[in-house]
Amino acid sequence: MAKSGCRENALLRVEGLRARIAAGPRTSSAPRSGAGEGDGAEILKGVDLELCPGEIHAIMGPNGSGKSTLAGVLAGRDAYEVTGGTVTYAGKDLLGLVPEARAAAGVFLGFQYPVEIPGVGNLYFLRTALNAIRRARGEEDLDAMDFLSLAKEKMRLVELDPAFGSRSLNEGFSGGEKKRNEVFQMAVLEPRLAILDEIDSGLDIDALRIVAKGVNALRRPDRGILLVTHYKRLLEYVEPDRVHVMAGGRIVRSGGPELAEELERTGYAWVAGMPPEAAAAAAAAGGARR
């Protein structure tokens, strides 16, 4: 694991994190989009990661490598059960907190598949969220007028039409609109740690540029961003400080932005045990996944 030299002040430190799908009936779709294994199968098999304030890290890897599971575990999705390891966020244990407490502490997850909630207005939802977080922090509610001007400003950032404010949350939104809406929510909630799970999937080039602009605008010295992504494409617009490659539930390689270039060339086959030269040949022959 690469050390970035902020050991004492790390925003997020993950050590030996292991997790599996929780037992019991679930209505969630999350586990099925994970490793594709049954209940009880371990998906994270010892993840180590350190994110310093002000940094953007990208986590890349093939389907089923555990990227989305890692994002879900960090946000506290109870479809997963942590079986080992620790997660320290801003010097405190993160795993002991319920999801809403993590949100109040400044952890934001941008969803790969944002859910639709019919009849609940987009801005109404966001104001409820913002005020829930403010209340949890002992702050006063933001009144309707102040919220509206804040929301309008942030909507401009992701070029969302103000009409989206009164539409039902994510209902009838296109894929790109949903992702822009996630970035919009992030901009309003101003988290300290943003985990963006495949925020680039399903975006056309214009939407990708807008989303990237939104993410870049949120770059701040005290904020950390974890980009979970399948492709290097997003990283052409948002330059990461570090790139990690996940495979088989572990981070198998870390490096600078150049690692993304290498992956683009070789595909992911090498992480499954193929030597890089053979993998590059396979990728060139169209053997790389997606």
Add this chain to the structure above:
Amino acid sequence: MSTAEQLKDLTEQKYRYGFVTEIEEDRIPKGLSEEIIRVISEKKGEPSFMLEWRLKAYRHWLTMQEPTWANVRYPKIDYQEVVYYSAPKQKRALGSMEEVDPELRKAFGKLGIPLEEQMRLAGVAVDAVFDSVSVATTYKKKLADLGIVFCSFSEAVREHPALVEKWLGSVVPYTDNFFATLNSAVFSDGSFVYVPKGVRCPMELSTYFRINAKDTGQFERTLIVADEDAYVSYLEGCTAPQRDENQLHAAVVELVALDGAQIKYSTVQNWYPGDAEGKGGIYNFVTKRGKAMARSKLSWTQVETGSAITWKYPSCILQGDDSVGEFYSVALTNHRQQADTGTKMIHIGKNTRSTIISKGISAGRGQNTYRGLVKMMKGATGARNYSQCDSLLIGDRCGAHTFPYIEVRNPTAKVEHEATTSKISEDQLFYCKQRGIPEEDAVSMIVNGFAKQVLKELPMEFAVEAQKLLGMSLEGSVG
């Protein structure tokens, strides 16, 4: 604690309105006979047409069987164990709120609807029914100036016998059905509204019903007549205190909208639903029906969150050409509540139109049934209906059922029916929680979103209350 456990905790929240007010009561022996009916009529000082009508209903009732077709289960009711009349004792008529029994006023206060407050609230006149007799009526004078009659049913029988005799039973005849016929025989009180020709009632008329006396079934009867081109909006809210025995409630509401008139009738029903095991709770067997003459409009909006058993089908007989019927409903069942509710839209006149929007929410072990009839009669040329029935399931131990009946006898009539069933998913809840919204707030928000289409039909004062009620009645669920 897992999500399921948290939700279980939340759904088991106790009913907040369980208390009994100690007020001296005027009661008659339990059971039902001609003698009892004569006593009721006499106590109320009714004219003879009223007694005759009650007796005809009673005799007819003796020939009837309790219906069993509804999708609800309850132990057999012994109608001889019910007390059919109970009224708080009063020495004389009351002139103002200050004269109302303080105990009684306190009871209203506990319900969160202090009458003093209500009186100050702009434009809400309250005819409060406490058990079976109306004790306070406000805004009467203002309404009287417009020629609007808004009073208790008993008062209407005394003061406006001709109006009552003309319209009573004109929409729900005393032979109508087992529960309506029982009501016709023994009804104790209720509200009466008459809006004269061309008058637009300037305020929402509102009645809070409340069942109080132990073992006393309550049999209200409400009659609203809107004369030609008149308009009235009526709000009905109900809350009953906690009891161990099941309490029988069989009300009748009749609406008459003459040519060009409009009646909007809104209900928020929050009676005691029984405990988590299904013990106690109100049996609510209600007959509500309106008759719409030419170009008139009837609109029913209901939010049903209470009662152990709900059996209720607010209906519209669209008799006049170009008349319009609407039914907007949210029915919520939690714990072991059962609801079988819906509407009937009977299209008789030409170009009649009806809309049905039904939102059923089931949680805990609740069973929620939508039962609706859309009937296009032979003469209903160009008639149209649109029905939408959505069910939301919370958890895996509840049930949602839909029984739409459609009969079309006119080839030009159009009927549309849409239905959906959905669940509150872990994904939705997690999304909300990840954004910082605690689980119970999230469930309440999702349910209110689901019911929004109906809630927006409620008058403003009611909409806020109804929203809180939905959250309160559920406070979460998912299994």
